Amino acid sequence: MRTPPTVYSQMLPAHAHRRKRLLPDKLTHYSMGLFVLFFGTRRTYDDIAHHTIWMGPRYKDLLADIFDRKILADDFSLYLHRPTATDSSFAPSGYDSFYVLCPVPNLRGAIDWKTTGPLLQDRIVAALADTIMPNLDAVITDAFYMTPEDFKTDYRSMHGAGFSIAPIFAQSAWFRFHNRDPHIKNLYFAAAGAHPGAGMPGVLCSAKVVEKLVAEDDAKAML
Numbered sequence: 001m002r003t004p005p006t007v008y009s010q011m012l013p014a015h016a017h018r019r020k021r022l023l024p025d026k027l028t029h030y031s032m033g034l035f036v037l038f039f040g041t042r043r044t045y046d047d048i049a050h051h052t053i054w055m056g057p058r059y060k061d062l063l064a065d066i067f068d069r070k071i072l073a074d075d076f077s078l079y080l081h082r083p084t085a086t087d088s089s090f091a092p093s094g095y096d097s098f099y100v101l102c103p104v105p106n107l108r109g110a111i112d113w114k115t116t117g118p119l120l121q122d123r124i125v126a127a128l129a130d131t132i133m134p135n136l137d138a139v140i141t142d143a144f145y146m147t148p149e150d151f152k153t154d155y156r157s158m159h160g161a162g163f164s165i166a167p168i169f170a171q172s173a174w175f176r177f178h179n180r181d182p183h184i185k186n187l188y189f190a191a192a193g194a195h196p197g198a199g200m201p202g203v204l205c206s207a208k209v210v211e212k213l214v215a216e217d218d219a220k221a222m223l
């Protein structure tokens with residue numbers, strides 16, 4: 001589960017909240033949201049590598065739009081993923097397969113994703129077509145996207161954050177949500193929002209920690 005805050009605030013019975021280990025939500029910093037557009041193409045783009053970072057014109061100001069002002073800017077930076085570059089089974093012969101990830105404000109912003117989603121898709125496709133993927137608008141197929149609303153609904157991620165609570169100092173290492181709740185028996189977290197942190201290696205490490213803690217607790221219960 002990406003965010004232990006969702007578990008504490010939405011999934012536990014009210015009496016458990018009294019002993020919860022949870023900062024007030026307004027003091028918690030969350031990662032940005034993600035707009036992720038998945039698509040195929042009716043041709044291959046052999047020059048595109050497995051990983052591409054596509055930089056927009058701004059850096060710090062774009063981050064301020066995303067994290068502070070929480071508005072959708074006119075420009076963006078993108079991460080473009082082409083798994084077919086290393087594994088051809090990701091698309092039928094002669095086709096290609098991609099996703100493109102665009103950092104956007106999480107749901108603490110007031111973006112209406114129902115109307116914004118299709119427009120942002122068009123803008124991203126146009127930007128890629130104008131630069132590294134010529135003619136993309138004519139060959140794109142089977143496109144669909146996820147917005148922060150989907151991260152909230154499908155992954156129960158608080159505020160639709162893409163990577164759970166932000167990895168700032170006061171929310172990292174010991175300060176991140178602990179893998180074992182200190183008060184609620186049998187509540188363990190293996191998740192992006194828990195120690196040691198987001199990303200697959202972090203989440204897998206947190207699963208290893210939980211495995212150890214459960215075994216420890218089991219052993220104590222046997223005594």
Ligand SMILES: Cc1cc2nc3c(=O)[nH]c(=O)nc-3n(C[C@H](O)[C@H](O)[C@H](O)COP(=O)(O)OP(=O)(O)OC[C@H]3O[C@@H](n4cnc5c(N)ncnc54)[C@H](O)[C@@H]3O)c2cc1C
Nearest residue numbers: 001002036101154155156190191192193198199200201203
């Ligand atoms: C587009 C994208 C690309 C990424 N690329 C990388 C990468 O290259 N490298 C990397 O290290 N990390 C990457 N990440 C981050 C990584 O995917 C996450 O950090 C990781 O998946 C978080 O794991 P999690 O178990 O905390 O949450 P999730 O993967 O969100 O898993 C939570 C699961 O719980 C399920 N669930 C929700 N509510 C309930 C319920 N009530 N009952 C039962 N199940 C429920 C959800 O359906 C979901 O399957 C990427 C993320 C995205 C979105």
